[in-house]
Amino acid sequence: MTAISPLIVEGLSFRYRSRELPAIQDINLSIEPAQIVLLAGASGCGKTTLIRCINGLIPRSYKGDVSGRVWLQGQEVKDLSLARISQLVGTVLQDPERQILGSVVMNEVAFGLENLGWERAAIRQAVDETLARLNISHLRDRQTHSLSGGEKQKVALAGVLAMRPNILVLDEPLASLDPASAQEALDLVRTLADEGMTVLMVEHRVEDVLRIQPERVLFMQDGRIRFDGRPEVMQKNVDYHEVKLPAAMILAAARADAPPSEINPLPAAAQDAPLAPLVQFKDVTFGYESGLEVLHGVDLQINRGDVIAVLGPNGAGKTTLIKHAIGLLKPTSGQVLVNGRDTHQLSVAEIASTLGYVFQSPSHMLFAPTVREELAFGPTNLKHSPQVIGEEVSQAVEIVNLVGFEETPPLSMSFGQQKRVSIAAILAMRSRILVMDEPTAGQDYKNYMAFMNSILQLPTFEAILFITHDIDLAVIYANRVWMVNQGQVVADGVPQEVLRDQERLRTNRLVPTSLLQANLDYFPMTQKFYSAEGLAHRIPAGD
Amino acid sequence: MLVTWRYKPRKSLIQSFDPRAWIIFYACFLASTVLFWDFRYQAALFILTMITVLTSGIKFSEMKRAWIFIGGFVIFFSLLTFLTGRGGVELYKEEHLISRLAANFTILGWRPTLTITAEKIMYAVTMLVRVFSLASMTILIPYSLNPAHYGITFRGLGLPDKVAYGMDLTMRFIPSFGRDFMLTRDAQRARGYELEKITGGLFATVRKLAPLIVPVTIHAIVSSEDIIDAMDLRAFGVGPRTWLEQLVYRKRDRLLIAFGIFLIGFSIGLSLLGFGKFWVPQFLLAAAA
Numbered sequence: 001m002t003a004i005s006p007l008i009v010e011g012l013s014f015r016y017r018s019r020e021l022p023a024i025q026d027i028n029l030s031i032e033p034a035q036i037v038l039l040a041g042a043s044g045c046g047k048t049t050l051i052r053c054i055n056g057l058i059p060r061s062y063k064g065d066v067s068g069r070v071w072l073q074g075q076e077v078k079d080l081s082l083a084r085i086s087q088l089v090g091t092v093l094q095d096p097e098r099q100i101l102g103s104v105v106m107n108e109v110a111f112g113l114e115n116l117g118w119e120r121a122a123i124r125q126a127v128d129e130t131l132a133r134l135n136i137s138h139l140r141d142r143q144t145h146s147l148s149g150g151e152k153q154k155v156a157l158a159g160v161l162a163m164r165p166n167i168l169v170l171d172e173p174l175a176s177l178d179p180a181s182a183q184e185a186l187d188l189v190r191t192l193a194d195e196g197m198t199v200l201m202v203e204h205r206v207e208d209v210l211r212i213q214p215e216r217v218l219f220m221q222d223g224r225i226r227f228d229g230r231p232e233v234m235q236k237n238v239d240y241h242e243v244k245l246p247a248a249m250i251l252a253a254a255r256a257d258a259p260p261s262e263i264n265p266l267p268a269a270a271q272d273a274p275l276a277p278l279v280q281f282k283d284v285t286f287g288y289e290s291g292l293e294v295l296h297g298v299d300l301q302i303n304r305g306d307v308i309a310v311l312g313p314n315g316a317g318k319t320t321l322i323k324h325a326i327g328l329l330k331p332t333s334g335q336v337l338v339n340g341r342d343t344h345q346l347s348v349a350e351i352a353s354t355l356g357y358v359f360q361s362p363s364h365m366l367f368a369p370t371v372r373e374e375l376a377f378g379p380t381n382l383k384h385s386p387q388v389i390g391e392e393v394s395q396a397v398e399i400v401n402l403v404g405f406e407e408t409p410p411l412s413m414s415f416g417q418q419k420r421v422s423i424a425a426i427l428a429m430r431s432r433i434l435v436m437d438e439p440t441a442g443q444d445y446k447n448y449m450a451f452m453n454s455i456l457q458l459p460t461f462e463a464i465l466f467i468t469h470d471i472d473l474a475v476i477y478a479n480r481v482w483m484v485n486q487g488q489v490v491a492d493g494v495p496q497e498v499l500r501d502q503e504r505l506r507t508n509r510l511v512p513t514s515l516l517q518a519n520l521d522y523f524p525m526t527q528k529f530y531s532a533e534g535l536a537h538r539i540p541a542g543d
Numbered sequence: 544m545l546v547t548w549r550y551k552p553r554k555s556l557i558q559s560f561d562p563r564a565w566i567i568f569y570a571c572f573l574a575s576t577v578l579f580w581d582f583r584y585q586a587a588l589f590i591l592t593m594i595t596v597l598t599s600g601i602k603f604s605e606m607k608r609a610w611i612f613i614g615g616f617v618i619f620f621s622l623l624t625f626l627t628g629r630g631g632v633e634l635y636k637e638e639h640l641i642s643r644l645a646a647n648f649t650i651l652g653w654r655p656t657l658t659i660t661a662e663k664i665m666y667a668v669t670m671l672v673r674v675f676s677l678a679s680m681t682i683l684i685p686y687s688l689n690p691a692h693y694g695i696t697f698r699g700l701g702l703p704d705k706v707a708y709g710m711d712l713t714m715r716f717i718p719s720f721g722r723d724f725m726l727t728r729d730a731q732r733a734r735g736y737e738l739e740k741i742t743g744g745l746f747a748t749v750r751k752l753a754p755l756i757v758p759v760t761i762h763a764i765v766s767s768e769d770i771i772d773a774m775d776l777r778a779f780g781v782g783p784r785t786w787l788e789q790l791v792y793r794k795r796d797r798l799l800i801a802f803g804i805f806l807i808g809f810s811i812g813l814s815l816l817g818f819g820k821f822w823v824p825q826f827l828l829a830a831a832a
Contacts, residue, residue, distance in 0.1 A: 115782075347737065
């Protein structure tokens with residue numbers, strides 16, 4: 001053992017008390033100071049468990065069988081108090097909402113130092129320095145719950161950095177951020193590492209992290225480390241189906257594989273049908289009770305055959321806009337028509353048979369003792385017959401890849417699985433339009449690509465709309481893009497038009513991805529946007 | 544994450560005091576109010592309440608929902624007590640009948656009859672004023688107490704660190720619970736669930752409420768586990784804690800506490816001397832005669 005290494009893991013295995021199989025097995029790791037180490041892998045591969053062993057939550061908060069050892073700055077974790085560990089390792093969780101405790105930014109950032117019993121003047125100075133370092137001094141006196149997603153993530157990071165840890169552990173820090181905020185967060189991480197901090201970052205959006213040139217990449221699968229090395233050589237060792245690699249790497253690797261099957265979206269919409277819009281927004285304005293106007297004069301239509309990606313920064317009004325389509329919110333002025341009828345005259349339950357809405361957070365809707373009953377709830381409310389409900393449930397389970405889990409209690413499942421149950425619960429209702437609010441958040445790449453492929457090709461939907469921060473999802477699946485900013489739809493058109501304008505992307509806090517760039521480059525040849533695997537088989541091998 | 548009540552800094556009487564001083568005064572006020580059943584005493588305390596409400600700087604539109612909810616609740620129960628004649632019987636021994644209204648129908652041989660007596664009227668009116676005073680003073684607190692000061696306020700009142708921080712979290716848990724409830728209600732409505740159409744007996748109703756109750760409860764449990772993890776990761780409870788915010792008593796705060804203590808002392812004194820018991824004005828007794 002070399003004492004200088006900030007983090008050493010030796011032969012570490014852990015099994016949660018409630019599980020039969022170990023979550024991680026025989027992990028060996030030694031990290032050099034001032035490096036960024038990217039830890040990638042699909043959900044359930046053991047990333048979070050490894051982090052919990054490093055920051056001391058295992059075995060203090062999570063019980064089970066541990067073997068092996070973890071050293072921080074040459075001191076074994078099991079011999080250290082949580083107070084000492086928290087000064088050595090700072091942990092930023094995936095969702096800042098689950099981490100922020102203080103009601104005001106100042107108190108939140110000061111929380112750890114208050115607990116360590118520092119003098120008031122020293123705390124104030126440390127808080128001010130940390131806020132200044134992250135360029136968020138202006139947020140100091142704001143209430144934490146009123147911050148945007150990106151601001152919350154930075155404040156959560158500030159709360160950890162104020163304690164001046166040597167090692168920073170980040171668990172999927174980009175999940176809830178718009179692309180520009182994600183890039184800012186990543187740049188910040190690079191700066192911290194350059195200043196001497198050791199960073200261990202868990203993320204399956206590998207492409208985004210590669211931009212800040214991590215010194216090392218670890219790839220985990222089934223609780224074990226399968227690859228450990230420089231990012232340049234990861235392409236050969238990492239399965240491009242499991243984590244999101246840059247387009248160039250996939251283009252190179254996918255040529256050797258069989259071409260992916262062509263996606264034939266919305267087969268139901270291809271049939272002849274009346275051309276009346278399914279949903280229509282007419283000069284819709286909306287404001288909350290506080291008097292703040294969120295939507296300003298929105299005119300829109302959802303037509304048969306539309307696969308719409310709704311893009312825009314955190315807090316732009318995307319969710320507010322979509323909640324009008326299902327009647328959960330009613331316009332202050334203007335009209336929303338669903339099937340030609342004003343939502344003021346319809347109950348949400350009536351609209352639900354036309355428009356299925358998947359909420360962002362699954363934990364707000366799951367209640368039934370089994371997955372089967374959970375999925376039957378919606379169709380039963382819509383008075384479908386028991387036989388039809390049986391078929392709807394089986395098909396939905398298949399699409400989200402949860403066959404075999406029908407009798408499992410949804411509340412005992414992982415977050416990713418719960419999210420898929422929440423999507424299946426709406427699929428089972430067989431509405432004509434499907435609306436999903438950030439369907440891929442908290443999901444791993446492999447799973448969300450699989451269910452997006454299946455959902456798009458379902459025979460029941462006439463239109464699909466999804467809110468996302470992931471431009472690539474718009475590139476691969478959408479035939480129409482709405483860009484929403486400051487309560488207005490600032491662009492509405494086909495992806496190749498809307499996403500071509502770099503300046504427009506920048507002002508809407510979007511960052512072009514390598515897949516978008518590759519598609520734009522080859523567009524004269526392909527005349528259509530494709531996934532990287534699809535593109536690999538449509539362009540000449542020499543390119 | 545925890546959200547806070549709709550506090551904002553206002554130029555108002557209540558916010559001009561140290562929150563600890565206000566909480567002490569509030570406790571004295573509550574104790575005094577529950578000591579008396581004399582309408583005249585309650586009216587005096589109600590005037591004090593109204594002065595606080597009217598100088599609070601909180602717009603009616605901001606508090607509208609809370610007022611409608613609590614007002615509706617108080618009026619409903621006062622009316623119910625009045626109509627059924629239950630409650631208050633320990634306060635008076637004899638009743639003076641003003642009017643007896645009998646229904647012109649019977650239900651299974653029972654004829655509903657409303658007996659209006661001078662005592663019942665005064666009991667209902669006094670109850671109404673009394674509960675309104677208590678409720679009004681309570682409603683003001685979340686709007687007027689800076690969330691950043693919750694913890695230090697309770698610490699300053701002598702509670703240990705852990706309990707004071709726990710109180711801080713609890714104060715913020717209530718509005719967070721409300722927000723989670725709304726989110727769940729919306730998510731289930733989007734699945735065709737109609738709360739309005741729930742029918743059946745007590746057990747059937749509770750069972751049909753499961754789509755609301757289960758997610759909200761589970762979410763609350765999971766959130767509290769997250770909160771515990773987040774606190775552990777930042778060394779909460781490892782030793783004596785520094786509270787960044789500092790509260791300092793000024794002269795006006797001491798005067799308010801003195802006034803609060805005087806109020807409760809005076810009230811206890813009056814009460815022991817037999818003042819402030821249930822009172823019926825002469826004109827009502829005359830009407831009964």
